[in-house]
Amino acid sequence: MRKEWLFVLFVLLLMNSCVNRKPVDLIVTNATVYTVDNTFSKVESFAVVNGKIAATGTATDILAKYTSENILDADEKFVFPGFNDAHCHFNGYGENLMQYADLRGTSGPDEIYRAIRAHHEKFGGEWLLGRSWDQNDWQAAGFPDKTKLDELFPETPVYLVRVDGHAGWCNSKALELAGITVATKVAGGMVEIKNGEPTGILIDNAMGLVSRLIPDSSREQQKKGLLEAQKSCFTAGLTSVTDCGLGKNTILLIKEMQNGGELKMRINAMLNPTEENFEFFVKDGPEKNERLVVNTIKLFADGALGSRGALLLKDYSDDPGNSGIQIEGQEYYDRICQLAYDNHFAVATHAIGDSANRLVLNTYARFLKEKNDRRWRIEHAQIIDSDDFEKFARYSIVPSVQATHATSDMYWAGDRLGEKRLKNGAYAYQTLLKQNGWLPNGTDFPVERIESLFTFYASVFRTDPSGWPEGGFLKEEGLSREQALRSMTIWPAKASFEENEKGSLEPGKWADFVILDTDLMTADPQEMLKAKIESTWIAGEKVFGN
Incomplete structure (x- = not known):
């Protein structure tokens, strides 16, 4: 195949003086190109001029x-x-790279203690910061x-x-600086109390009592963090992102x-809900x-399922008396x-629990x-009561999933959640997709890993890397390969009103693309x-690769 193609190219080059060919900036050829157009067509080659197909x-x-x-x-x-x-x-990912000890994958508190001690010995600082521990x-x-x-x-x-x-998770010094005591109450959050004193665990809005005391990154630190975040994104094949919640100064720096x-x-830069913004x-x-879109305000309706802050219609199955947290009032x-x-x-609006999703849908x-x-949009749309799915279609509300x-x-x-609630509306991506015929998909990095290929894998196979559980987790709610690819390309572009500029490899759109060694559609x-x-x-400019 390669020899035959090279022969064709040689012949065509010899014919150059006889054929009136239009000069372009780049030609990509000898490829299987998934255009992700309306018919999901495949081509062998494309030409790029002025950055566009x-x-x-x-x-x-x-x-x-x-x-x-430039023929590639x-x-x-x-x-x-x-x-x-x-x-x-x-x-936030870039800031984490600059300031925070990486605690992802730690097996328990002892490993975390070792990690943060090593981080503090290496970097010092007025505060000791870390990110991504998971008690589960x-x-x-x-x-x-x-x-x-x-x-x-x-x-x-x-x-x-x-x-x-x-x-x-804080120590007493952080609690002291924040003025947190057994009497501290926070709307939309919780200070965990045991044996008559704060344990050091703060949930949702209570976190702000401490986080607001942490010194801001310098402008140079933030610039370096943004460039490091970009580098990681390019390595992962990302050419566009939606950053869910930024302030004025950060957007202006971007x-x-x-x-x-x-x-x-x-970057699609969602705004934090501040008066300044x-x-x-x-x-x-x-x-x-x-390069930049600013057209969305980001809100929070509840917390997360892992920390039992997601707002549920009925109590947590493993924590009776707790149905989660509503972050703000109606x-x-x-x-x-x-x-x-x-x-x-x-x-x-961030909404994970079925009660939070109902709140946002009705609002x-x-x-x-x-x-x-x-x-x-509803960000996450993780647990939906069966009575509420049709509201996405009725009001053209976009479920944005990870x-x-x-x-x-x-x-x-x-x-x-318990088995009944789990199997009737949780992580129901196929059911959500059917409401409007499209849904955007992401990672929520640094909450999850940055690689979009894991998004594709999880969307289609619904297992961990070992293949567990056999057959896939709630497999009937998984996406097809075509749906998964659209959810990572054209549908996020549509979510930010950019489907006419990017998201597919069609004439007139930006030549933003990735080259893989593996066919995602058949592997x-x-x-x-x-x-x-x-x-x-x-x-049309290479930003990652040899």
């Missing part, structure tokens, strides 16, 4: 019509549109407490964020770095350019939804009233786990 077709046709000094022989590899993470924390991975799966942290760090405040970002050419990543961004209406959600609606902004319904093209949450939570989700599970990103391209 000029034409697609067979290798023979493209080489007969176009000429370029893909060596029969597989080309897909650049992956688009529909829900992540791009800036430990042999003793209960929440830890402050005892050992106090012993190791009596004078240094310690703040360790749980993997889902909805619980914090824009400055994009305009200066340092930051090439395309409302005044600066919302009241001027949505903003959209080639008046709060109504006020911001009205502001968004009046200024043509979208709203994206949105009062403003949207019928089918529409506002593209208001497939790796299903395969991360599957070991203990049944304990939290078996083990081949999928070994798949590699060969290179990543944005606007």
